[in-house]
Amino acid sequence: MTSFLKVDDEFKRTLGYLPDDESLDSQTIARMESSLSAAETFVQNSIGKNDKYYQDEDNKMLYKMACYSIASNWFNHPSTAASSTVAKAVIGQMRGIFDSYEELKNGTTSESGQTNTDD
Structure with missing residues (x-):
C-alpha cells in the first residue's frame, strides 16, 4: 500500500492537539503515524488498489x-x-466513484452507459 x-x-488538530503542543512526545507522534498508516491501508483495501485514484483532485478530500x-x-x-x-459512509461513496473511475480508465462503458460485454 502507498x-x-x-x-x-x-x-494533529483533528486529534485535538495544537501543532506545538508540549504533550506531543515521540511516542505520541509514533502512535499518530501508526494509526494514520493503518487507516490508509484499511481504506485502500476497502475500495481498491489504484494510486492515481487516491491522488486525483476529485477524490483527495473524501480519501x-x-x-x-x-x-x-x-x-x-x-x-x-x-x-x-x-x-x-465515505468508503461506500468512494467505492461507487472508484468503480466508475475504473470503468472509464479501462474503457468498459459504452456511450449509452451500459457496460460492454462483447468478447
Whole structure:
C-alpha cells in the first residue's frame, strides 16, 4: 500500500492537539503515524488498489476524510475502536466513484452507459 498522508498540523488538530503542543512526545507522534498508516491501508483495501485514484483532485478530500476519521478513532480508542459511521459512509461513496473511475480508465462503458460485454 502507498501512503499519501502524513502526520501534519491538520491531522494533529483533528486529534485535538495544537501543532506545538508540549504533550506531543515521540511516542505520541509514533502512535499518530501508526494509526494514520493503518487507516490508509484499511481504506485502500476497502475500495481498491489504484494510486492515481487516491491522488486525483476529485477524490483527495473524501480519501483524507475517511482516513482521518478512522485514524482518529483508532488513536483515541485503541482497544475498542471500530470504523466510524462517517468512515463507512465515505468508503461506500468512494467505492461507487472508484468503480466508475475504473470503468472509464479501462474503457468498459459504452456511450449509452451500459457496460460492454462483447468478447
